[in-house]
Amino acid sequence: MPRLVADVEACQGYGNCITGASDVFDIDDDGVVVLLKEKVPESDRARVEEAARSCPVSALSVED
Amino acid sequence: MTPPGTVVVVGSSVAGVRCVQALRSEGFSGRVVLVGEETQLPYDKPPLSKQFLAGFWDTARVALLTAERAAELDVELRLGSAAERLDLAGRQVHLADGSTLAWDAAVLATGAAARPSPWHTDSGVHVVRTLADAQALRADLDTDAPVVVVGGGFIGAEVAATAHSLGRDVTVVDPLAAPIGRVVGAEVGQYFTALHQRHGVQTRFGVGVESVSGSSGDLVVVLTDGTELPAGTVIVGIGATPNDGWLADSGLLVENGVTCDEHCRAVDAPDVYAVGDLARWLHPSHDEHVRVEHWTNAVDSAVVAAHNIVHPDDLRAHAPVEYVWSDQYDWKIQIVGRPATATRHELIGSWEGTSARGAAVYTDVSGQLRGAVTVNWPKALVLCRRLLMAGTTFGEAMTQLNALPAAVAR
Structure with missing residues (x-):
């Protein structure tokens, strides 16, 4: 299953990932990304990849 | 309906790059070509007025797509050759090097260009839009001389903040009393004026520029109230215009951008899509055509276009809530x-x-x-x-x- 990786140091709280996949990404009170899941089913890959690529500072990746 | 065989994406902007990536994520297995005017590999523009201009990030850090990654995605890069003409009837795009590319679907992502400075000097007056722009400005900002920024919008404010961080004395000039007020209203706009002033950056708002003369290191900006501001470097940030001139004789409806329906398709050519700063599309929630110059809109519209190309029986509308950010001081x-x-x-x-x-x-x-x-x-x-x-x-x-x-x- 595709695995999610977040670089919390790079995250700037822009929040695009949450708009793309609010069931997978959230933000904490300090404005840093929170992963709600570590893995997603293959059927969610396109949607989650697109949400990850909407990060302006490339803090997110989807790995195999 | 079946997806097309070849998709040509014109424009190595973030919209163009995200579109080719999304085509593959959506499962497209046909030929994908990405055309770019610049020889440079595709790069991201928001850092050009901030981290890149400040010297914290290098060109590798602003890269959007490497040659290796393009090869992994089986995306053909045609960089360094601008698209010059779109032939709708013949389904081809003509490039500046004389070659042509045939397409079954075309995605237009040529973005926008900085509105040029109305004041002409031999040197020292800059706009900030491309990587080359930012590199040239970065070199001039090394000179210990005052900087004048013409235009107090987001680009102007970010460049002012960056120049200030490099130790320059900075003055921002804008004919509006509260430039950011155009977006946030005059009252909230005052807080953004105060932000400059708190950092020691001078603001001359509510006054226009009469002339800019001289050359790099020895410029004079004359304001409409007669004030003369000496400057080593001048940055002009007065907006952008869509790069739609190459489409003027295409037969597409071009009016301040390419007119599209809610699915990002050109209104008179359903196999042609326009995305990012170039597109003026029918926003279904606003019930009007809008053109939006925001990074997030470029990315989101690119994904919608890719989805609609790959899934023509499941068209998605592009109905975003507008979102933009700016980092200043x-x-x-x-x-x-x-x-x-x-x-x-x-x-x-x-x-x-x-x-x-x-x-x-x-x-x-x-x-x-x-x-x-x-x-x-x-x-x-x-x-x-x-x-x-x-x-x-x-x-x-x-x-x-x-x-x-x-x-x-x-």
Whole structure:
């Protein structure tokens, strides 16, 4: 299953990932990304990849 | 319907790059070609007025797509050759090097260009749009001489903040009394003027520029009130215009961008899509054609176009809530929705000083939430963005914002 990786140091709280996949990404009170899941089913890959690529500072990746 | 065999994406902008990536994520297995005017590999533009201009990030850090990654995606790169003409009947795009590319679907992503300086000098006057622009400006900013920024919008304000961080004396000039007020309203705009002043950057707002003369290191900016500002470097940030000139004789409807339907398709050529800054599309929630020069809109529209190319029986509409950010000095500024169309706002939190953390929340006669501006408060921005997508009343939004924990500004 595709695995999610977040670089919390790079995250700037822009929040695009949450708009793309609010069931997978959230933000904490300090404005840093929170992963709600570590893995997603293959059927969610396109949607989650697109949400990850909407990060302006490339803090997110989807790995195999 | 079946997806097309060849998709040609014209423009190595973030919209173009995200479109080719999304085509593959959506399962497209045909030929994909990405055409770019610049020889440079595709790069990201937001850092060019900030981290790249400051020298913190290098060209590798702003790369959007490497040659290796393009090869992995089986995307053909045709860089260094501008598209010169789109032939709708023949389904070809003609490039500056004399070659042609045949397409079954074309995605137009040529973006926008900086509005050029109306004042002509031999050197020392800059715009900031491309990597080459930013490199040239970076070199001039090494000179220890005053900097004048013409235009107090987002680009101007970011460049002013960066030049200040490099130790330059900076003055920002704009004919509007509160330049950011164009977007956030005059009252909230005052806080952004104060942000410059708190950092020792001079503002000359409400006064225009009469002339700029001289050359790099020895320029004079004359204002309409007669003031003369000496400058080593001048930056002109007065907006952008869509790169649609190459489409003038294409037969497409081009009016301040390529006119598209809600599915990002050109209105008179359903196999042609336009995305990003170039597109003026029918926004289904606003029921009007809009052209938006925001990074997030470029990315989102590119994904919608890719989806619609690959899944022609499951067309998706592009109906985003507007979102843009700007980083200036010690403020992370985020704007969602359409504050400029609102009639009333309320402020929450603190809008003063280094520890500012606040929100301006906007509504109109409908009583609905219409937009929000946040400073150093991403959690509030995300909440407002979610509420705008859901369609929430202003009162409910204020209740939820006031219930947020008092987070420490980063």
